[in-house]
Amino acid sequence: MTELVLRFRAPDRPGIISAIAPLLATHGCDIRGAEVYGDDDTGGFFCRMRLSSPTAGRDALASVIEPVACELSLSWELHDLDARMRVLIAVSKFGHCLVDLIHKCEIGQLPIEIVGVVSNHETMRKTVEWHGLPYHHLPMGEGKAAQEAAFLALIEDTGAQLIVLARYMQILSDDFAAKLLGRCINIHHSFLPSFKGAKPYHQAHARGVKLIGATAHFVTPDLDEGPIIEQDVRRVTHAVTADEMVAIGREIEASVLSRAVRWQAEHRIFQNGNKTVVL
Template sequence: MRSFILTIRCRDSVGIVAAVASALAAADAFIVESSHHGDTASEMFFMRTVFRPSDVHATSRADFLQALAPVVQQFGMDIQLYESDHRMKVVIAVSRLGHCLNHLLHKWHANELDVDIVGVVSNHEDMRRMVDWFGIPFHHLPMTADKHDQEDRFLDVVRTTGAELTVLARYMQVLSDRMCQRLEGRCINIHHSFLPSFKGARPYHQAHARGVKVVGATAHYVTPDLDEGPIIEQDVVRVGHGLSPEAFVKIGKDVENVVLARAVQWHAEHRVLLNGDRTVVFQQSA
C-alpha cells in the first residue's frame, strides 16, 4: 500500500508531536510508524513518521505537504516527505579490496537491500568481472596526475546515473575537499576501525600495536576532515593477544560488511538525520 516517510528537524519545543499528528489526522492519514528525539545538547528536535492515506487514491504528496504547511511554519521546521516505494539510486566506489562491494551486491541481488545500484566506480580493474556478472555498469577511472580531473569524471557518473547516494566501499582514495562538499550528506564511507580510534591508514596494524581487545568498523558520512564525519553505525568483534595484524584484517572484514550494509539501508530508508557533527538514527523496532 502506498505510504510516505516524513522527516522533521527543528528547534525543540512543546507540542510538536501533537501538532504533526493532528495535521496528519486532519488530512486523513493513518500513522504506521513514528519515532522522535529531542536532543538536549543542541536543543534540536528530530522526527521520522511513516504514514499512508486512508484512501489510497485520495491524497497526494502535494496534498500532505499543504496540510503540514501551517505546522511547518509554526515551528520553523525543515521537513522532507518521501514516497516509501522509491528505491534510492546508489553508486558504489571500490579499489582492490572487494569484500564490502561483494556483500552489498549480494544483498541487492537477493532483494535484501532496498536500493537501485546504478553503477560501480573504481580506480582499478580488479572488480570488473564481479560487477559485470551482476549486470551493473562498471566505470574504470584510474588516478592521474590531475586528481580533480579524475574526480570530475567520478562526479559525472554520479550525475548521469541520477545517484542519490555514493558509497565508498573500501575506496582507498582520499576525496578532495571540493568533492566532499559536492557530496555532502550523500556519501557514506566504511572505515576499518572503531572511530575515533585509529584514523587514517593501516588501522588494524595500529590497533595491533596498541594491544586492543576488540577491533571494529565505522560507517560515517564523508566530510573534508578525514575520518571525522558524522557516524551512522559501528560494531566490534573481540580479538586475542595471540593474533597477528593480518588476522585482525581477516576478522574485521565481516564487521565492515555488516556495518556498511546497515548504514546504506538506514540512509535509504531516511532513518538517519544529521545533528551537527553527529547523527540521530531511528532504527527499526524489532
C-alpha cells in the same frame, strides 16, 4: 496504499506532534510508526514518521504539510518509500563490502537501486558486470583533479542520491568531499576515533587492543572525522595477528556499511552537528 516517510527537525518545544498528527489523520494518513528524539544539548527535536495513506499521494500531502511546517519552523522532508534511493558505489581492489551490498540489494534486504560501480582499478569489473551492473573505470593516471571531475560527472549522469565508498582506497580532495556533504558514506576499517588513516588494523595490533571494529560515517573534508552513523566490534586476543585482524574485520565492515546504507535509504539518519541521530 501509499507508503510515506515524514521526517523533520525543529527547535524542541511542546505541541509539535499534537499539531502534526491531527493534520495527517484529517487527510487520511495512518501513522504506522513514529520515533522521536529531543536533544537536551542542542535543544533540537527530531522525528521520523512512517505513514500509510489510501488517498493522499506524496505531492498532495506535501502541499497540506507545508503551511503548518512553516508555522512550526520545521525543517522537513516527505519521501515515497516506493521510490528507491539511487546509489553509486565506489570500490578499489577489496570487494567484500561491494559484494555484500549487491547481494542484499538483490534479495530485497536493501531498499536501494544501484545505478553503477566506479573504481580506480579493474579488479572488480567481472563481478560487477556478472550482476548486470554498469562498471566505470576511472583510473588516477591523469591526476586526482581530472579523475574526480569524471567521478562528479558520473554522479550527475546517473542521478545518484547517495555515494557509498565501499573500501574505496582514495582520499577525496577537500573540494570533492565538500560537494558530497550529507550524501556520501564511507566505511573505515577501524573503531573511530582510534586508528585513523592507513593500515588501522596494523596500528591496532601494534597497540595490543582487545577489540577491533569498523565505522560507517559521512564523508567530510576532514579525513575520517565525519559524523558517525554506525559501528561494531569483535573481541580479539594477543594471539591474533595483524593479518588475522584484517580478515576478521572484513565481516564487520560489510555488516556495518550495509546497515548505514539501509538507514540512509529508509530516511532514518539526521545529521546533528558532528553527530548523527538515527531514528
